[in-house]
Amino acid sequence: MVVYEGKSYEEISERAAQIVASELIVKPNAVLGLATGSSPVGMYKQLVKWNQEGKIDFSGVTTVNLDEYKGLGPDDDQGYRYFMNENLFDHVNINKEHTYVPNGLEPDSDKACREYDELLSRVGRQDIQVLGLGGNGHIGFNEPDTKFCKGTHCVRLAESTIKANARFFNSPEDVPTEAYSMGIKGILAARKILVIVSGAQKAQALYDIAYGPITPGVPGSALQLHDQVIVLADPEAMSVIRSKGR
Numbered sequence: 001m002v003v004y005e006g007k008s009y010e011e012i013s014e015r016a017a018q019i020v021a022s023e024l025i026v027k028p029n030a031v032l033g034l035a036t037g038s039s040p041v042g043m044y045k046q047l048v049k050w051n052q053e054g055k056i057d058f059s060g061v062t063t064v065n066l067d068e069y070k071g072l073g074p075d076d077d078q079g080y081r082y083f084m085n086e087n088l089f090d091h092v093n094i095n096k097e098h099t100y101v102p103n104g105l106e107p108d109s110d111k112a113c114r115e116y117d118e119l120l121s122r123v124g125r126q127d128i129q130v131l132g133l134g135g136n137g138h139i140g141f142n143e144p145d146t147k148f149c150k151g152t153h154c155v156r157l158a159e160s161t162i163k164a165n166a167r168f169f170n171s172p173e174d175v176p177t178e179a180y181s182m183g184i185k186g187i188l189a190a191r192k193i194l195v196i197v198s199g200a201q202k203a204q205a206l207y208d209i210a211y212g213p214i215t216p217g218v219p220g221s222a223l224q225l226h227d228q229v230i231v232l233a234d235p236e237a238m239s240v241i242r243s244k245g246r
């Protein structure tokens, strides 16, 4: 795992966009694994700008997203399909039929998860998987647990996650309590993994995933098992790593 400290959120966002853009340059039909949340927003803005300037091309790209709230559909503005349209897909020359997010409207969890895993195997390994990091060390919606979940699964969201994500909803009661998430195996299948970490509230989790034991209690620690992980962190997110002299 390579941990790169940028000067600011803006700088790590641009660096993240450069890394994703370089994938598209060498492989125009790349499979991109994408994430939602505030962490990748700056990267998406930069990618949109370069696409509109004609510097990068999304026409051959396929995307698979990490997760979706159970019960939310494409028209729900707090849902992740909506987020992806707003932040990327509506502004670049991508074929939306080649963009995939778990089906939050499928009430049968087993079916939703099975179908998403089938889709992931059809599409093939992600050339690069973008990740944010939860304050409790979660990746996608793989919450702290006593075991790692391999495949796509239905997750009961941790209280701390519901609280952290309440800022996107009218009230904490509106945050769905369950989500469909790509599993750890699906994430580690990616050829390369890019983790964007910003803010002091992530500093302990970042230390734990990078230097702590590999444990399902800190799902992101599984990334230590992958040999192509790049973490881009701003100075606030680096504070615990720095205070421990790493």
Ligand code: GLP
Pocket (backbone or CB within 6 Å): 035, 036, 037, 038, 039, 040, 066, 067, 131, 132, 133, 134, 135, 139, 140, 141, 161, 165
């Ligand atoms: C959310 C998402 C994750 C995201 C993480 C961090 O709950 N399911 O995919 O990476 O939490 O979010 P943020 O970037 O907004 O801090």
